[in-house]
Amino acid sequence: MMMNYRCNRREFLSHSGAGIAGLVSGQWLGGATTAHAQGADVTPRDPDLVVFNAKIYTVDSRVPKAEAFAVKGGRFVAVGRSDEIKGLVGKKTQTYDARQMMIVPGFIDTHNHGRGEVLLYNVLVGNPFDVEFVTIQSIIDKLRARAATTPPGTWVEGYFFDDTKLKDNRPLNAQDLDKVSTEHPVFVHHRGGHTGFYNSVAFQRAGITKDTPNPFGGTYDKDEKGELNGRVTDRAMATLSKAGTLESFSPAEKEKRVSNGVAFISKKFVQYGLTTVHHNEPGVLAAMQEQRVSAGLLHRVSYEPTGDLLEAMIQNGIESGFGDEWIRLGATYEHTVDGSFSERTMAISRPYIGISPPYQGNLTETQEDLNAWAERVHRAGIRLNCHANGDVAIDRVLTAYERALKLYPRGDVRPKITHCSLINDDLVRRMKALNVVPAEFSTYAYYNSDKFHFYGEEMMSHMTAFRTLIDAGIVPSAGSDFSPGPFSPLMAIQGMVTRTGWNGETWGANQRISLEEALRVNTINGAYNSCEEAIKGSITSGKLADFVVLADDLHTVDKKKIKDVQVVRTVVGGSTVYQA
Numbered sequence: 001m002m003m004n005y006r007c008n009r010r011e012f013l014s015h016s017g018a019g020i021a022g023l024v025s026g027q028w029l030g031g032a033t034t035a036h037a038q039g040a041d042v043t044p045r046d047p048d049l050v051v052f053n054a055k056i057y058t059v060d061s062r063v064p065k066a067e068a069f070a071v072k073g074g075r076f077v078a079v080g081r082s083d084e085i086k087g088l089v090g091k092k093t094q095t096y097d098a099r100q101m102m103i104v105p106g107f108i109d110t111h112n113h114g115r116g117e118v119l120l121y122n123v124l125v126g127n128p129f130d131v132e133f134v135t136i137q138s139i140i141d142k143l144r145a146r147a148a149t150t151p152p153g154t155w156v157e158g159y160f161f162d163d164t165k166l167k168d169n170r171p172l173n174a175q176d177l178d179k180v181s182t183e184h185p186v187f188v189h190h191r192g193g194h195t196g197f198y199n200s201v202a203f204q205r206a207g208i209t210k211d212t213p214n215p216f217g218g219t220y221d222k223d224e225k226g227e228l229n230g231r232v233t234d235r236a237m238a239t240l241s242k243a244g245t246l247e248s249f250s251p252a253e254k255e256k257r258v259s260n261g262v263a264f265i266s267k268k269f270v271q272y273g274l275t276t277v278h279h280n281e282p283g284v285l286a287a288m289q290e291q292r293v294s295a296g297l298l299h300r301v302s303y304e305p306t307g308d309l310l311e312a313m314i315q316n317g318i319e320s321g322f323g324d325e326w327i328r329l330g331a332t333y334e335h336t337v338d339g340s341f342s343e344r345t346m347a348i349s350r351p352y353i354g355i356s357p358p359y360q361g362n363l364t365e366t367q368e369d370l371n372a373w374a375e376r377v378h379r380a381g382i383r384l385n386c387h388a389n390g391d392v393a394i395d396r397v398l399t400a401y402e403r404a405l406k407l408y409p410r411g412d413v414r415p416k417i418t419h420c421s422l423i424n425d426d427l428v429r430r431m432k433a434l435n436v437v438p439a440e441f442s443t444y445a446y447y448n449s450d451k452f453h454f455y456g457e458e459m460m461s462h463m464t465a466f467r468t469l470i471d472a473g474i475v476p477s478a479g480s481d482f483s484p485g486p487f488s489p490l491m492a493i494q495g496m497v498t499r500t501g502w503n504g505e506t507w508g509a510n511q512r513i514s515l516e517e518a519l520r521v522n523t524i525n526g527a528y529n530s531c532e533e534a535i536k537g538s539i540t541s542g543k544l545a546d547f548v549v550l551a552d553d554l555h556t557v558d559k560k561k562i563k564d565v566q567v568v569r570t571v572v573g574g575s576t577v578y579q580a
């Protein structure tokens with residue numbers, strides 16, 4: 001069934017399945033709730049699966065806790081006590097004794113760039129999934145090995161670099177990368193995606209010297225002597241692309257790589273308990289459909305269009321919501337308005353701490369261009385989504401959204417802001433008025449605590465502000481932004497409830513939320529973000545049977561060890577897609 005672009009807010013607040021997806025709910029066996037989807041055989045008799053003896057946190061406020069549920073036709077058909085639900089078991093029913101383990105709805109990541117291809121085929125100079133310190137020498141060694149098999153003039157690239165996870169206690173620089181090669185341009189990608197580190201060959205071949213002025217929206221950074229130090233930020237990176245050629249592949253090879261990447265990352269997602277991911281990655285849609293056919297797509301996809309695809313949607317009247325329960329077109333790809341949180345290039349209203357000359361980040365889009373983009377996309381029935389980290393950028397985005405929604409009122413369209421990191425009271429008021437749905441950094445509180453001193457406690461008390469947003473009645477969701485952040489939902493939950501990072505530092509403790517709230521952020525709020533709360537995000541009769549079995553109850557483990565709790569099983573549509 002196709003979802004409507006215009007979301008109905010009332011249904012979320014009541015958690016009623018009725019409406020959008022045509023679900024009907026009712027009572028069954030004194031307290032257990034049942035429901036069925038229109039047209040499907042989902043009477044609770046003879047279910048495909050019964051799970052019992054579990055500590056189920058449904059994230060459905062009508063029935064927040066349960067012991068058991070039944071699944072039929074890929075959906076939950078009954079939720080209740082073990083004795084009640086076991087009574088439904090028929091001849092063909094599989095049963096699963098959860099032995100008092102915790103079960104929660106499948107986790108949802110509302111901002112992710114994972115396509116798998118980089119993980120499978122490229123040089124990784126950092127750890128994509130967890131905190132790990134590396135040496136500059138290890139980076140040089142890995143890239144040298146790649147250079148040895150790469151034709152001169154072709155880029156030698158490294159991925160998943162994190163400037164604050166270096167054992168050397170000094171920045172990576174151009175001289176380090178000159179040791180990789182004097183024949184190849186070398187490019188080390190910061191995992192945040194907004195800065196790159198280049199060798200001298202790259203600058204020479206691009207014709208960039210210490211005297212080249214910074215382009216709009218980016219910088220060529222210098223050392224104390226005024227020489228290029230190798231670091232390039234935001235839109236300046238594009239000016240170096242002409243310095244080398246890319247490794248080339250035949251169309252068939254290229255297709256195979258992308259497809260293998262999708263299957264690889266899908267396995268990784270479900271291993272960590274993710275059952276739905278909002279994909280910010282152009283050129284992967286065909287591979288996802290191919291993997292779906294060959295059973296290699298294990299998670300559900302909200303695909304965020306850009307470029308040719310977005311243009312084709314606008315030209316041909318395809319709105320957000322087109323697709324089905326596995327692959328659906330979502331809001332747009334993040335339209336980038338400023339720089340990065342982790343790489344300290346986001347546009348903020350006060351200068352960064354300890355950086356001279358005074359620097360307030362990069363704005364990468366003019367208000368006029370942004371207004372025109374938002375108007376055109378919104379008018380075409382496609383949900384807006386902008387990348388904005390700093391308060392200055394969020395202000396710009398809201399100005400464009402307010403203008404577009406006023407020109408073409410369309411009801412509750414939930415314009416999305418990706419990251420939406422640094423807020424203030426005025427921005428929150430304007431977000432609430434438009435029912436903006438933010439995708440907040442999820443794992444940063446834990447993973448990036450070594451970078452928060454660049455902002456300081458005052459700013460951090462308004463950063464990734466789950467407490468403030470929830471209290472204002474806004475529905476924040478969890479967006480890892482992988483590769484910038486690891487995508488483990490349990491690492492995200494730990495950071496949300498503690499605001500304490502891997503190094504023991506706590507920043508912005510006022511923004512802590514409860515475990516119950518963190519579970520909502522990582523499940524139902526993610527469903528709300530893509531207007532799919534009627535079919536997923538909670539363990540509710542009638543909804544898709546996406547759930548995760550955890551070895552320990554998150555309520556009883558040490559809050560600083562939540563990220564280490566084992567994902568025992570991940571189930572999508574009633575089928576087990578991961579088992580520890």
Ligand SMILES: [Zn+2]
Binds near residue numbers: 111113280387
């Ligand atoms: Zn992103």
